[in-house]
Amino acid sequence: MIDPYCIINARARCIVVVGCQAASHQTASRVSSFPPGTGSPAESARARKMAYTATSPAVPEWLNKGDNAWQLTAATFVGIQSMPGLVVLYGSIVKKKWAVNSAFMALYAYASSLLVWVLVGFRMAFGERLLPFWGKAGVALTQDYLVGRAKLSATARGSTPLVEPFYPEATLVMFQFEFAAITLILLAGSVLGRMNIKAWMAFTPLWLMLSYTVGAFSLWGGGFLYHWGVIDYSGGYVIHLSSGIAGFTAAYWVGPRLKSDRERFSPNNILLMIAGGGLLWMGWAGFNGGAPYAANITASVAVLNTNVSAATSLLTWTCLDVIFFGKPSVIGAVQGMMTGLVCITPGAGLVQTWAAVIIGVFAGSVPWFTMMILHKKSALLMKVDDTLAVFHTHAVAGLLGGILTGLLATPELMTMESSVLGPKGAFYGGGIKQVGKQLAGAAFVIAWNIVVTTLILLGIGLFVPLRMPDDQLMIGDDAAHGEEAYALWGDGEKFDATRHDVSRGAGGEREMGTAEQRLAGMGARGVTIQL
DSSP: OOOOEEEEETTTTEEEEEEEOTTSSOEEEEEEEOOTTOOOHHHHHHHHHHHHOTTBTTBOTTOOHHHHHHHHHHHHHHHHIIIIIIHHHHHHHSOGGGHHHHHHHHHHHHHHHHHHIIIIIHHHHHSSEEETTEEOOOOOOOHHHHSSBOOBGGGOBTTBOOBOOSSBHHHHHHHHHHHHHHHHHHHHTTSTTTBOHHHHHHHHHHHIIIIIHHHHIIIIISOHHHHHTOOOSSSIIIIIIHHHHHHHHHHHHHOOOOHHHHHOOOOSOHHHHHHHHHHHHHHHHHHHHTTTSSSSHHHHHHHHHHHHHHHHHHHHHHHHHHHHHSSOOHHHHHHHHHHHHHHHGGGTTTSOHHHHHHHHHHHHHHHHHIIIIIHHHOHHHHHSOOTTOHIIIIIIHHHHHHHHHHHHOOHHHHHHHOSSSSOOOGGGTTHHHHHHHHHHHHHHHHHHHHHHHHHHHHHHHTTSOSBOOHHHHHHOHHHHHSOOSOSOOOSSOOOOHHHHOTTBOTTSOBOOSOHHHHHHTOOSSOOOOOO
16 A cells, blocks of 8 residues: 555645555545544544555445446436436427326336336346346345445356446446336337326336346346347447337327327427427436446547437438428427437447447438338328327437447447457448347347237236326326416417407407406416416
């Protein structure tokens, strides 16, 4: 142990310690404060020695404080994407009468996912191998399990080494929970505006256990797709393809919104929608930057590529809107941002930054085409009421990103990131074989999500209606929760004095009388005031 070098600031009465620890791979710095008249030099020295020793119970020699701090920060970034990011986005992008219900579906999914995750979900996704596509269920609640060094037991096989990040299991449990939760919240976007909230409450834990954990184990936890060499850097398949396909499947079985809602579903607050989208964009630094499980070069490349792709996709989508529709759409810009973030996710830390620009161009154009052109020509797409077009923004963009990663992943970056030897893009010697693996991996995720989501919803439908009745759909939040987001009239409507001015009669003529007389005859709980 090298003796620390100390600088004493007498005025602030603090000791700043700068030094290094020979027994560890990390550097450290710490500030300790001492009230006047306390702490002898000998006691201070002993305290510093305990703080820096490799055998301190809270700082074992395998712990890298930098990695641990970054992983917890990345987990927080991803959590902010859900809470409040998607809660705000969902509550603002829908009709006013669905603002509370949409935000609550996201809030409930986040909370319910955490308990399921620590009870059984985490070890089903990242524990010991039970089946080629599933881990053994078990709790992640005990001290003995959580304070030990994190490891993904099923990743070790043959020449493939065990994945062991330099931080405790508790950190990995929390980070991966945020991914599981946001997958369910993204799925919710397909069924907003009509799904029975009780059916949703039953659906979230079942889908997390029976569908999400399979994709996570297969591609990340050491399952058959992981060892086969299918590339999914940070969730293009595990999160986005699965949420898009499962959401589309759920939308089919739940049924459509009211005809009036499908024809006119104006956002109730576009500015809040932009704020929610901004939280998603900024939070993606943790989403893709945390995937290497370390604060390393790959994380830096991933964060830069993520932002480049998102910006390129947003601009591409906006330009297409201007070319074909004559004006830029703010909603379209948010969708373009989203597809850029999703499309880069399978290869964010594995491709060069010029490739991220190419991926952004494809992300802003291919989903735009499927949403604006192909959707209107497909009977199936027109029949299924996917409220927020999650199929296009997540399933299409996630699949596209996986294929492009199979073309553009460089062997040097793959070596830095992946423990599996061999995978690399087709343009770098991987050939058509790697693209074939990417397509096969996507096919498994698609098939599993269609079948399992269908079975879960059909089972729930035996006990609880999946769709709210039409009379409640006419009302919205008040029928579902007994609460409303705003004490205002209109669902994206412009003010019409003949409809909204209570001082006029049914024919539009102005009625005479005092304000008290008019209010006394109102059966509604609120009143619109014409300014």
